[in-house]
Amino acid sequence: MAGLLEGRRGLIMGIANERSIAWGIAKSAQREGAELALTFAGEMLEKRVRPLAAELGSEIVLPCDVQVDSDIEAAFDSLGEHWDSFDFLVHSIAFANRDDLKGRFVDTTRDGFALALDVSVYSLIATVRAALPLLRPGGNILTMTYLGGERTIPHYNVMGVAKAALESAVRYLAADLGPSGVRINAISAGPVRTLAAAGIGDFRKILDWYEQNAPLRRATTQDEVGDAALMLLSDWGRSITGEIVHVDGGYHSVAVPPAAEDVE
Numbered sequence: 001m002a003g004l005l006e007g008r009r010g011l012i013m014g015i016a017n018e019r020s021i022a023w024g025i026a027k028s029a030q031r032e033g034a035e036l037a038l039t040f041a042g043e044m045l046e047k048r049v050r051p052l053a054a055e056l057g058s059e060i061v062l063p064c065d066v067q068v069d070s071d072i073e074a075a076f077d078s079l080g081e082h083w084d085s086f087d088f089l090v091h092s093i094a095f096a097n098r099d100d101l102k103g104r105f106v107d108t109t110r111d112g113f114a115l116a117l118d119v120s121v122y123s124l125i126a127t128v129r130a131a132l133p134l135l136r137p138g139g140n141i142l143t144m145t146y147l148g149g150e151r152t153i154p155h156y157n158v159m160g161v162a163k164a165a166l167e168s169a170v171r172y173l174a175a176d177l178g179p180s181g182v183r184i185n186a187i188s189a190g191p192v193r194t195l196a197a198a199g200i201g202d203f204r205k206i207l208d209w210y211e212q213n214a215p216l217r218r219a220t221t222q223d224e225v226g227d228a229a230l231m232l233l234s235d236w237g238r239s240i241t242g243e244i245v246h247v248d249g250g251y252h253s254v255a256v257p258p259a260a261e262d263v264e
């Protein structure tokens with residue numbers, strides 16, 4: 001039987017290593033027949049991303065720091081030299097200063113706020129705009145969010161505000177892109193041990209709490225997020241856009257998230 005993404009081409013942004021959520025999505029997409037291109041953020045990362053690209057059989061590996069407009073432009077220009085069009089874009093990128101991911105939200109600095117919102121939200125808008133000329137009608141975009149955008153989660157702080165803005169951006173972009181047949185959605189993943197998660201204060205305790213209280217009583221894995229992403233990236237999700245899909249073992253439906261004292 002042909003794979004769900006047979007004959008489709010996708011660009012995956014945000015693989016830092018084999019723990020990245022984007023790596024889980026890339027593996028699922030490749031298994032279902034997609035041809036993939038990857039971006040990496042800096043020279044240090046290139047060393048880690050190239051072997052992963054080889055594992056996926058991806059020959060297109062492009063530099064792209066999403067804080068730099070000319071990087072975004074150059075990445076999509078290069079992509080256009082390899083592919084005349086493509087089918088899906090995965091944006092799995094976020095950043096905030098470590099100091100802003102612990103303690104009190106009220107202490108967030110102006111610079112820290114701007115940085116978190118720039119890398120984690122504006123980057124989606126900028127990359128989608130750059131991708132549109134190459135994206136096929138019927139194509140789609142997927143980004144990654146977290147429950148901390150809907151509710152207060154201890155230490156998530158400025159990243160929670162960034163995720164709320166990201167989710168709103170998904171809805172506005174869905175309204176813009178829908179008439180040309182392009183969809184955009186977000187997956188709200190449960191906590192997964194990754195490089196980005198390591199920057200969040202008391203992440204281990206948040207993960208323990210989740211494992212004890214999520215209806216499925218276990219952590220979400222990169223592979224589970226990857227498999228759930230297939231529905232949104234493929235024609236199976238063809239009428240879904242502007243949506244936030246929770247892939248978190250049902251945790252978002254639990255009435256009582258941890259209080260700050262529970263993770264101290």
Ligand code: NAP
Nearest residue numbers: 014016020021041065066093094144146191192194195196
């Ligand atoms: P990750 O492996 O550390 O991935 C984050 C990616 O963002 C890295 O590849 C990182 O590259 C990239 N990035 C940061 N700044 C960048 C920039 N200026 N330009 C280009 N790329 C940049 O962590 P992850 O947990 O998989 O995170 C992926 C997404 O999932 C994020 O949006 C995150 O908020 C979301 N998410 C994570 C969890 C979780 O518990 N892990 C749960 C829900 C949602 P560098 O390493 O070079 O900075």
